[in-house]
Amino acid sequence: MENNSVEKEPITKHWREQVVDLLYWRDVKTTGVVFGATLLLLLSLTVCSIVSVCSYIGLALLSVTICFRIYKGILQAIQKSDEGHPFKQYLDQEVALSKDVVHKYSDVALEKLNKTIGELRHLFLVEDLVDSIKFAVLMWILTYVGALFNGLTLLILGLVAAFSCPIIYEKHQTQIDHYLALVNNQIKDIVGKVQAKVPGLKRKTE
Template identity: 45%
Template sequence: MDPTAQSADISSSQNSAAAMKESTLSALELVYWRDPKKSAVAFGLSLVVLVSLATFSVISVVSYLLLAFLCVSITFRIYKSVIQAVQKSDDGHPFKALMERDISVPAETFRKGVDVSLAYVNRFTRQARRLLLVEDLVDSLKLAGVMWLMTYVGAVFNGITILILADIIFFSTPLIYEKNKTQIDRYIDLIRSRVEETMAKLQDKLPGAIKRTKAE
């Protein structure tokens, strides 16, 4: 392989890893409420949008959001124009600083985002192939059990309701876990040991030809 191309691949991998790490840290800061104001805004906006989608159509939600934004911005623009006329000032457009700000996405940032997304997609497709084609019988049985439980969840909740619950859990569980880490870890270890014991007993009862066959 050309050393230049190899160096470029290594640099791209390092950039992708750095971008993934940065995104993960940003998400962790939000869910652990390191900055309460940012977390509250993110949680509030996401919850409002999801509840709105549960009540109205996507088109209605988008239209109402844009209409609310326009009402605020137009009102503020008229207010500032009246103030400038009364005071005979020449401050210009109230949103001039925002309008002059460069909001274009840099090519490098876009490439990093694509690389990070591609890494997740490839990982998902490999894992899906492994489970759906029964590379490991026990793991595929676990997936089947989870999907069977999800059929009951789907019968009780619709997709938007599940997303609302997931949003609440996403912003509340990490903080609760951080405050009660010792007790929660103890219960998780207990549950994990019970599940492993049950799966081990199940595997022992399987015929030898279809037992777990992971590569050593």
């Protein structure tokens, strides 16, 4: 059991580091390709169905690979060379996921799922009244957000925010932290006043 926990941590850390590098534009070329491709995919889904988009992507990839295969075949016939299949090095590579990799990532996913289920139980079964009320307010706000934007639009806005907010925060961290602290203090004051006036809203730890 100790070996699994030791092995799982580097993999999770490595995956997180890659995500952070993408969001903070450490490699502009890689981030630009990922951001551009994902944004193009989401924008395509606003015009066409997911079936159509997947079909067009598959057709585009097949068109490129088939044309390249035919081109290399003609070139080999003209030059009378025997280079073989142009994608042979990729066809010979092992692409199957090993059981160890599947187990490691499934353990991480299971841990997150269990944590989420526990948090939802905490909120919906009102283990802490204040947390449940906050969650109810959030759900109420989301009803208005849902009325203004559909899920796909929210995904597009979320993608743009994910690739822009971290780099903006990194450049203006001092100012942003200052204003966030002010807002956080105001919220704490309001919550404190409400808890003091309404019976039963104080936390159990208090």
